[in-house]
Amino acid sequence: MADEKIQLESLFSLTYGMYIVSTAYEGKFNGQIANAVMQITAEPICIAAAMHKDNLTTTLVEKSGIMGISVLEEDVPMTFIGNFGFRSGRSIDKFCDCEYITGELGTPLVIDHCLAVVEAKVINIMEVYTHKLVVGEVVMARALKEGGTPLTYSNYHLIKRGKSPKNAPTVVFNAL
Numbered sequence: 001m002a003d004e005k006i007q008l009e010s011l012f013s014l015t016y017g018m019y020i021v022s023t024a025y026e027g028k029f030n031g032q033i034a035n036a037v038m039q040i041t042a043e044p045i046c047i048a049a050a051m052h053k054d055n056l057t058t059t060l061v062e063k064s065g066i067m068g069i070s071v072l073e074e075d076v077p078m079t080f081i082g083n084f085g086f087r088s089g090r091s092i093d094k095f096c097d098c099e100y101i102t103g104e105l106g107t108p109l110v111i112d113h114c115l116a117v118v119e120a121k122v123i124n125i126m127e128v129y130t131h132k133l134v135v136g137e138v139v140m141a142r143a144l145k146e147g148g149t150p151l152t153y154s155n156y157h158l159i160k161r162g163k164s165p166k167n168a169p170t171v172v173f174n175a176l
Ligand SMILES: Cc1cc2nc3c(=O)[nH]c(=O)nc-3n(C[C@H](O)[C@H](O)[C@H](O)COP(=O)(O)O)c2cc1C
Pocket: 030, 031, 032, 033, 034, 035, 036, 037, 050, 051, 052, 054, 055, 056, 057, 058, 081, 084, 085, 086, 087, 088, 089, 090, 156, 162, 163, 164, 165, 167, 168, 169
């Protein structure tokens, strides 16, 4: 291992899940894959997602102030991840052939290949260079299945042999 000041391999030991972050604005439904999602407070329950500034989902989340998180299960097909994670809603309708429910704020929450859904109202957005850290207060959370295994970011790479596109915060791991 090279003796660099920032060893990228060390960051690969941080753990993540795999999610679809979704939203709706003026009748347009959109969503994107994100691994950089976490719960940050308990009372009230708040979540945060790191979203690239160039993503359509990021723009629509900012405009609408609503955000959904769907927790992907381990046996989700790679084609499903490809649709949400490697293509932009600027050129396709990602919701035209996937199942979803609508949250109380109007957020489309993807239920295909997912174990749980969460809906949140955006309360803060912080700029972090290429990304925006979007913080939302949870208004609804529902388990869809019991006993399923959530897909981890690590298994996305190790089992599914998946890569990350340029807008993912963890894109650097593609080279390792
Ligand atoms: C495995 C994986 C992880 C990703 N993680 C993130 C992430 O945490 N944040 C982000 O902004 N984009 C992430 N992306 C990239 C977006 O999903 C991608 O840029 C998407 O095409 C954006 O679509 P949109 O323009 O319709 O919003 C990830 C993609 C993949 C495949």
